[in-house]
Amino acid sequence: MESKREPERFTIAIGPQHPALKEPGSFQFTVDGEIVTKAYVRLGYAHRGIEKAAEQRNWIQDLYLLERICGICSHIHATAYCLAAEQLAHVEAPPRAQAIRVLVAELERIHSHFLWIGVSAHEAGFETLFMYSWRDRETVMDLLEGLTGNRVNYSVNVLGGVKCDIDKEQTAAILKGIEFLEERAHHYFDVLTKDTMFLQRTRGIAVMSRNQAEVMGVNGPTARASNVARDIRVEAPYAAYKQYPVKMALDTRGDLEARFVVRVNELFESFRLIRQILATLPEGELAARFPRRVPAGEAVMRVEAPRGELFYFIKSNGTDKPERVKVRTPTICNMTSVIKLAVGNQLADVPMILAGIDPCFSCNDRTVQLREAGNKTSSMMTWEELRLHGIKFYEGLYK
Amino acid sequence: MDRKVGLWKETMQGLKTWARVNSPWVLHFNSGSCNGCDIEILATLTPRFDVERLGIKLQASPRQADILLCTGPVTRQARERLLRIYEQMPEPKFVVAIGSCALSGGVFQGCYNVMDGIDHVIPVNAFIPGCPPRPEAIIDGVVKLLSSLASPTSKTQPQSLEVEKVSV
């Protein structure tokens, strides 16, 4: 007996419960069987009105506010803000301060990439790698704590320079820690590129061509994995990157595996850079004098956060409060790529695709919204109800 | 007979408290924070701090959780979801507010899109200050909550079965 049924399209909500996500978002993926046919994102869960608040606080208070836009890349936000404000005030931070800014930025990049390796592995179900990489990450957290006094939200920057110095003991500790981390990074590189089970989740999945990446406006390691040579540290060096040049990590394949490889290669580059900085750290002051009232003007600052290009636009009207602070974070540019790449892939690959742009976590919601194709009705179900619905459906079909 | 029933009830209560204190299942929710506190919560699960040896397990579903670990200053968009998650948790449930933002809004106090703290939305049992609090501080806070459960005082009794919606 032939049974005819209309194709049912389900809309599955992922989010907004996301532990440790920069922009917790609600995604809705419409699926036909296992293949995603449409994707939609709703952001706004972490929208705190920071740009408005920045206009109501003075320049120093804004430093502490803008550091807390993101816990994982707090230093790079503060660095971008300080560099832009220094540009407006015609203040040049001393060379030692710039070098320390770069040092902490690279340590932050290391911490972020280790975090990301763990989180993506967690998305793929590879819990062991998650635990191992986060254990190793504790080493770099200890180094940052020894240097700055806090594991997260280091607050190294002041307007005009930095407030933390490095002595011989800290230098020795950093070098020892880097040695350990480099050995671990080599091990993870092997795991990520040779483990067959993991490669089945990453090789050839969610391929983004160079043209697609450029058209969608993707940046950071996600773009570099598709052979788009865009790295602000190389194209528009800021702070001490002119004295300590960086080599871009590129990959031509554009799939998830390429994104892993690019980030691990960036880790190696960061280790090399930190050794170079510690060996040739310039002597001098830690901070230059910064005026209370910043002269009127506009400044644009682009920096390379661990996730991509961070864009700061600051306008001053000559008072002790900024007129306008605009922050454009990298994830918002990369989010478009998730929506476009998800379509055509399996639903099971969607968490990995999301993790591939490095937005941090995503967690499944607890209900499923069933929308019958062609029928305007919808019903909310828990997973258990959905399971029972499925059993009843197939029983009815094959009676 | 009454004495036997009383003894039975007391034993069962003791058993429930023992289970609750020795193996609390926690749910984590980020109501709009910068993720600093969330990373530290996750760090407690990782090998250096390892709360699983204390019996604490991270759950994905509010229906199976005892304790809600909440971070963030509660943005307007997240408020509805936070209430819904709180209502989905079965009694007895406890809420731990982690980080300065969860306590009072932190640096975001007064911003147009935040509710300035979790206790403006749901009742909170324990507050852990810090920006972010270290994993040791988070574990300490949760352990303090559990110890107060083991020897209950009037302040930390489980919420009444009639949950009132806290109006904002």
Next chain:
Amino acid sequence: MNTEEILTLASGIVSSWDWATEISRPNPKQLDVKVNSLQELVPIVVGLRVKRLGYLAAIVCLDPGPASKDMEVLYHFCPGDAVIALRVRVPRENGVLPSLCEVIPGAEVFERELHEMFGVEISGLHTPDRLYLPDDWPINVYPMRKDFDPNVLSAN
């Protein structure tokens, strides 16, 4: 090409167009192009793309205050180290900007944010849904404008 060469080239290309623009160099790394007519925005952006003069990094809106009848929208294009800023004036009330979605798909998220934060209408947006503001935010209340009153929210 270094920054100076890129900006000199860009400057030459922009001045050779017929479109109404004014060029200035506020600092060595930036070129400001003031676009005098809203209709000419999209052709100028297409022109920049064709000449591969940078990618769209951000769209920034500046509100001078309720006394001014215009707001200024800046489109930042970044070739290498240089920044080319297209400056467009749009009326505060009933201002309509043409969308860049057809030319630059990635501009959609920036334009959605521009609309919901400043109230600038964008014609031709594919998804005009809310991006950052919550679902229960009152309509016609634009938080980033200088005359935004937070008391409007508690009244709701």
